[in-house]
Amino acid sequence: MPVVSFANLFFVSLIALSAPALLGFFPRLRIPSVAVAIAAGIALGPSGLGLVSVDIPVRILSLLGLAFLLFLAGLEIDVRRLRGRVLLLAVTGYGLTLVLGALSGLLFAALHWTRSPLLLAVTLSATSLGLVVPVLLDAGQAEGRTGQAVIAASSVAEFGGVLLLSLLFSTAGGTIGARVVTLIVFVALVAAIGAAATMAGRAVQLDRVFLRLQDTTAELRVRAAVALLIGLVVLAERFGLETILGAFLAGAIVGVVDRGTTTHPRFRAKLDAIGYGFLVPVFFITSGLQLDLRGLFASPSALLRVPAFLVALLIVRGVPALLFRGSIGARNSYAAALLQATSLPLIVTATQIGVALGLLHPVNAAALVCAGLLSTLIFPATALALLRRRRPPAGQPRPAPMCEGMW
Template sequence: MEFEVSAILLYLAVFLIAARVGGALSLKLGQPEVFGELIAGILIGPSVAGAISQSILGFSLCVVPGTPAGQFMSLLGEIGIIMLMFIAGLSIEVEEFRRAGRPSTVVAASGVVVAFLLGFGAASFFGWTTLEAGFAGGVLVATSVGITVRTLMELHVLHTKVGLTILAAAVIDDVLGIIILSVLSGMAFGGISFMGMAEVIALMVVFFLAVILLGFRIVPRVLSYASRFAADEIVLSVALAIVFVISAMAEKVRIAAITGAFLVGLITSRSQFADSIRGKVATVGYGLLIPLFFVNMGVETDLQALGAVSVLAVVFLAIAMFSKIAGCGLGALLSGFGVKDSLRVGVGMMPRAEVALIMASIGVKAGVVGQSLLSMTVMVVLLTSLVTPVLVKIAFKGAEREK
C-alpha cells in the first residue's frame, strides 16, 4: 500500500488541531480532555463532516479512515495508546500495584461473571440460541482501559487505591476476556479442545512469568549499560525498543499490546532512569501520539450504526453499562471498599473496545450471529467510550487525590 506523504501530513495537522481544540473546549465545560478529543474525531469524520459536506457540496470533505492516510493515522494512534500505558506503568510504585492484586482479581472476576450472565440472559430472553447468547455475553466481558487510564491521570487519581485497583483489574480482565474469546471461537468453528485451551492459558502464563521475573532483573541493567554510550537519547530509544518488543510478544500470545507496554513501564519504574524516561515519553506522547488515538476513535465511529436501534439494542447497552458498575462494584465491596469507592471502581471498568469488536466479528464471520450483534457492539463501544470520562469525573468528585 502506497502512502501519499502530503495526505499524511495534512491528516496529522487536522488530527492535532482537532485534538487540541476539542480538549480545550472540553476542559472549559468542566470535562476531561479525552471526551473532547473523542467528540472532535466524530465531528471531522464521515459521520458528521462527511455527511454535511456531501449534502451541501455534493462530495464528502472529511477525514476518511479507510484511506492509506487514515490507516496510517490509526497505526500512529495504536502506538500512542501503547505509550500511554507505558507512562502509566512508569508512574506506579511496584509495591502499591502488588497490594492491589488481590482485590483487583475479585473485581475483575466478579465483573466478568455478571457481565457475561446478564448479556447471555438478555439474548436468550429475546430468543437467541445458546451459542448466539454466548457471544452476546462474551462481547460484554472485557474492559478497555485506555480511556479510563487517561481520565484517571487527568484527575490525578490513578495512583490512589481505587485507581490502582481499576488498572490491575483491567489487566486481569483482559486475560479472562481472551480466554472466553478462545472458548467461543472454538465453539463457533467446531474446533474447541482441552489441549487448545491449555495451550492458550499456558502461553499467557509463560508470558507473564517471563516478563515479570526476567524483566525486573534484566531491563534496569540493559538501560544502565546503554547509558554508557554517547549516542543522543540512547536510554530512551532502548527503553522504547523494549516496550515495542514486549508489546509485540503480548499480541502474539493473544494478550493486548497495551498490557505488555504497561508491564514494561512497571518494570522500568525500578530503574534509575525512570523519571527521565517518563518525562520524555510524556512529551512526545501527549504532544503528538496519544491524542491521535482518541481522535481516531471518534473518526472511526459510525453514527449510522445507531440508526436501527432495536429494543434488544437498548437493553444490551443498558446491560453493558450496568453489568460492570454492578459486577465490579460488588467485587470491590467484597474486597473491603466502601460504597462510594466501589461505585468508582465499577464506573472505571465500564468502557469496551477491541476485544468486544473482535468477538462480535468472529461470531459474524463464523455465521453464528447476524450483523445485529456487531451493530450493537459498535453502539456499546461508542457510547461507553463517550460517557465514561464524564461519569468517572462525577464519580471521583470528592475522592482521595494523589499525594
C-alpha cells in the same frame, strides 16, 4: 516510491490537535480529550459529513496507536500496590465482575444484541486506569485507602480484560486449549525477557552507556522501550495471540525495570509524548471514523442500547467496588464504583475484534463505544464530586495528573 496520500492523516492530526486545545479553554470541564476526539471522528467520518476516511497511512498509525496505548497502560501497573488484602479484594471483585458480565451477556444475547455473551462479559469487565488515576489525584485520594483500592482493582481489571480478550477471542483462530498452552509458553518467555531486562538494567557498564546517551539524539532508553514493544507485539502475533497482550506486557516490563529509579526522570514523559502526543489520538479518532452511527440512529430500539450498555457497565464494574465499603466507607465506595465503571480503550478494542470475528454487529459495537464514551463523561465527574477533596499544604505544589494527555 508508491503514491500514498497523507490528506486523511492530516485531517486526523488536526482533530488530534483541536480536541485538547478546545478543552484547554474550559479547564473546569472534566471531559477526556479522547471522548472529544472520537466524537470528532464520528462527525467528520463516513457516519457524519464524510470528509475524512480511513486509508492505509491512517490504518497503520492507528494500529501503532493501539499498541502504544496498551503499552502505556501496562506501564502504569504498579505491582507493589498489588499485595495483601487489597489484592485479594481486587481479584475477588474481578471474579464478581465476570459473573455479572456473563449474566449481562446472556441477557443481551437473548435480545440478539450479541452472538457471544462471553465477549460482552470481557468487554464490560475492564477499567480505564489512565482515566481513573487523574481523578484520584485531583481529589487527593491517590495515596489513601480509597485510591489504593481503586488503583488495585482497576489494575487487575485492566490486566484481566486484556488477557481474557487475547486468550478467548484471538483473530488468529485455534482452539481455546491450544491457546492456553500457547499463552503459558508465551508468558514464560516474556517473564524470561523481563528477568533479562531487569538484570541488564543493573549492569554497571550498560547503565553508564544508557545514562550517557538517554538525553542525546540517540535517545537510547526510548529506543530500547520501543524495540521491546514491537518485539513483544511480533512475538504475540507469531504465537497466535492478540498483539495487544504483547504491547501490554511490554509496558509492564518497562514499568518494573524503570520504577523507583531517579537517574532518568524524563523517560516517562518522552514515552507519553510519543503515545499521547502522536499515536494514541490516531487510534481513537480512527475508531470514531469507523463507528456505524447511521445504523445506530436508524431506529429508536437501536439507540436505546446505549443507555442499556451504560447501565450494564455500571452494574458489572460498579457493584464489586462495594466490597471495599468496610475499609473506605459508603460514600467513597460509591465513588470507587463510578471510577471502576469508567472504561473506553478496551471497549473500543474489544468491539473491533468482535466485529472482525462476526460476533458483534457494527450497530451494537457503536452502541457499546458510545456507552464507554458516556462513562468517561459522567462517571469520573460524579466520583470527583463524591470524594472529599484534600488540598496539599500551603507551599506544596499540587501533584500533576498522570496521563494528562487523556484529559
